[in-house]
Amino acid sequence: MRTHFCGLVDEALIGQTVTLCGWADVARNLGGLCFIDLRDHEGIVQIVAEPDADMAGNADVIAAASQVGYEDCLRVTGVVRRRQSVNDKIRTGQVEVVATKIELLNKAEPLPFHAHENAGEDIRLKYRYLDLRTPEMQRKMRTRIKLVQALRRWLDARDFQDIETPILTKATPEGARDFLVPARMHPGEFYALPQSPQLFKQILMVAGFDRYYQIARCFRDEALRADRQLEFTQLDMEFAWVGERDVQDTTEEMIRSVFREVMGVELASEFPRMTYAEAMRRYGSDKPDLRIALELTDVAELVRNCEFKVFSDWANHADGRVVALRAPGAAALSRKQIDDYAAHAAKHGAKGLAWMKIEDAAKGRDGINSPIAKFLDDATLAAIVSATGAQSGDAIFFGAATYKSASDFMGALRLKLGKDLGLVADGWAPLWVTDFPMFEWDDEEQRYVALHHPFTAPAVDDAADLRANAKTAVSRGYDMVLNGNEIGGGSIRIHNSQMQSTVFELLGIGAEEAEGKFGFLLDALRFGAPPHGGIAFGIDRIAALMAGTESIRDVIAFPKTTTAQCLMTGAPSPVPDKQLAEVHVSIRPKAQP
Template identity: 45%
Template sequence: MKRTHHCAQLSKADLGATVSLAGWVDSVRDHGGIIFVDLRDREGITQVKFDSALREQAARLKDESVIGITGKVESRPEAMVNKNLPTGEIEVDATEVVVHNLSETPPFPLTDAGGDKVNEDMRLTYRYLDLRRPKMRKNLAVRHRATKSVRDYFDGQGFYEVETPALFKSTPEGAREYLVPSRIHAGQFYALSQSPQQFKQILMVAGVEKYFQIARCFRDEDLRADRQMEFTQIDVEVSFIDREGIYALFEGMLKKVWKDVLDHDLPTPFPRLAFKDAMNRYGVDKPDTRFAMELVDLSDTFKNSGFKVFQSTIANGGAVKAFNGKGLADVTQGEIGALEDIAKSLGAKGLAFIKVEKGEWKSPIVKFFSDAEKAELTQRLNLEDGDIAFFAAAPWERACAILGRIRLEAAQLLVKRGKLTLRADQWNFLWVVDFPLMSYDEERGGYAATHHPFTSPVPEDAALLDSDPKAVRGQHYDVVLNGMELGGGSIRIHQPDVQEKIFKDVLKIPADVVESRFGYMLRAFKFGAPPHGGIAFGLDRMVALLCGTTSIRDVIAFPKTQRAQDLMTQSPTSVTEKQLKDLHIQTVMPE
């Protein structure tokens, strides 16, 4: 029995036609002498009618059984028309049925509402059932359309799609790597590629000029809603391009994807925000700009304050920052306690706040403020009845980070109270630019690349590499959407002497280590390396936002849990002694 149509295809135009359908039993309804089955495939649902001749076979069917039917297309009685279905005006009167597979009762309902109430571990254990739910099928379809749109866009721009190796060499900087032992070379290891970064730069040296790849990448990181140990990125590198060219190229890509997938016209160009401004105003380098509650620097206000906590912080080179949680004065003691715990986890000693209720300021710290300080706070924070101001006093970067996180938590409390709406279909894109090229790693006692060591310095800052590396800006850029970093990249170093200087003089990587990890790149750059730059977009994150979910597990067919397990296949697992022996490995269990 061959399928002639899918289950969302038939209409009144097909009345009288003999058709064959195949799919899963979505529901069975016994109306006495007639049994009705909603037959479902990937595309939709068609109602099938079984009369007395096939009643015995139809009565055996259970939800999620797989069947094929042949029958004649008929009009539904007027009272039975379902206007919510594309096929709601017709039904198929079955003349033949083949039962391909009778299903056991699923462990949870395969509806969106039913599945959403189930523990995620259960859904992931039975992922093949979870993926039958309409929402999950839609997510996979969105992922397909988005990926196809990306490929079509770059093909139209003259790019080559080039695959790079998954098995690479270990270059232990950045995230922890997955190591793969070599059977042939005893005691030596490959590493699963964290990113095609070095390969795509080599492709620029090779004259490819325009490269892209839908690349699988691997990082042995702690997992969370927007992070998986194996993930997919849209990886791109271009020769003879500057930052403005990158911005235009990728705004064009995103504009096409949003139009193809959502039929939405994104306004371009995207706003741009310098890293320092993002931190000062939002406390984070990936700000959610769908709501205000911007941070205000009050260091000038409190530099001579009688409140010693603020005054001494400023005297020691720190900052006092605050923001107005507009309308959140009704925050409970329990919620304040939870916010304080978050602040302490980020290095704060506590979380100072001022509530304004019925014209009265309520806070343990108010008694330390002068009338002039109160007046300035009122004006600069726009404090009104029903508001609450949160404060952080710490080194600048830490003060920003503390309040940046509290700002996001405060927004969620306002959403919970119905006082703030964060629409998933409000697309606030922006570029964050002018990142510092280097940061100082106190623990290591040296400089570390903020992005990666191949990022080119902003030309007018390059002279500061010797005297003040922290003051050097990198040609590095991130694309942010609604508080989520979608992608990041940079204009790369293409001069071997500059790259060698970064490795040896700034990052202080020993010469033998530079040779071991990057020697082939430095040699390649001596054979006519063009200026080049690129970016990597998180495909999983982009699709999650297109689907209106914050968890990338919802848009990956077979994800791992937050404990890095695949519950469906029950991996990872132990292996045999012979397998270990073949790879010249012995395992040592942790104490």
């Protein structure tokens, strides 16, 4: 139907006849002279319909052009010529197409929103096909497409094997709820949609496929937010006969390559490495954004004997932390702004947020404005200012709570202050975070839970040692972080059945339950399973970073809303009783409040 794409018409085609297909982005009728901006996925070119006594049928062309409306679907034939008024804002701005024929392929009814207006997300998702047609969404989605293509090229060139794993599988606990699928041929039994291909890719290592990858669809029935979806895509990789650095060095090279190819960005020649403990201590996060230079400062030793009980109590608590954060130039903040920061910290677990404004560091106590200053002696105030490096015009914020809670909310405050105060440096800041705790204690369930997943190997080789030191055990897990986002997470896996059984036991999974849920894995580990490890990268998250958007919904063609709905199709929706009966399912009535 066409000879060229709209956005690729250039000066080399001047004098040639072209046929283009696309949508009318803008149509202007100047009374016998008509202009149409014709758009396809490559871009926009200007179409001109103008009077010309020597051009047969030109009146028909002008008549057709004058009837064109917004987003009408057109085919245009015409001659390329140089534009008199150049448009430097578009790639085709040096040329235009003088129409000899305009065909209306499909008339567009009045649209629910205009591509050039800032429509709400709900209306955009309801009419997603119109949203995806816009140049900005085309750009974002094509960034994702280029990312996946670059990843496949890199992996295929290095003999990684693309192997599909099942979508209908067995329900296993991996930290989130499974989506269950009733098995029609097995009444009362269910498949689960995979949260990841984790167990299958480990078994492929046992089967002798040394280097595996898959662009895998994964499913988790969990609450949604900007960087979470019920169904998502990840690049899964697994290696046999490897240690941590083997996996890290290979995948680091891969990420450098795809950023270079897709974005023309040169990432660091070697990503820095930081332990989990250091990341939490310095940044209050296991995925620190290193573009923000702000760091947390522990001040428990300075306030252990002070009169401010919130500080002294947590400073003397076995699992307590008192931490300070210097905010450069923040002494100018109003009380309302400080209260807003306290509310932000509260969202992340803070019970309160103490603060000091250093209005004049040279004046000591007299230069400090703070509601807690009266509880601290001169030496303590001076020590805090010195430890944080605060100067005149700065503010200091304080957090006091359990170590993890104080780290979490002060880490969140660090990010917000960094953005609000313009302290986020340009560019890309990748790093590896390593040596994660093996377990964390769940107070609600009164048991350990795996920080990564139950198949992550501990740093110790002896099961008895792990059992004796479970609280402080370190795993062989690692995450790749980029600009404050975890883009990949992996570990060396457990390849010994006895160690795997020990981990299950520490997680409260008894021998009978472990055999019922993971017997196939335990069996595989008994038959010469090689040492192996891997990693999974979030395609949606990397694409969003590359596209410059904070929401992964912008790089997923048909995402769900935060209420887990597809507004375009109306999913989820009821199904007829007959269809439920076929899969042996009945619906319980909703419990009355």
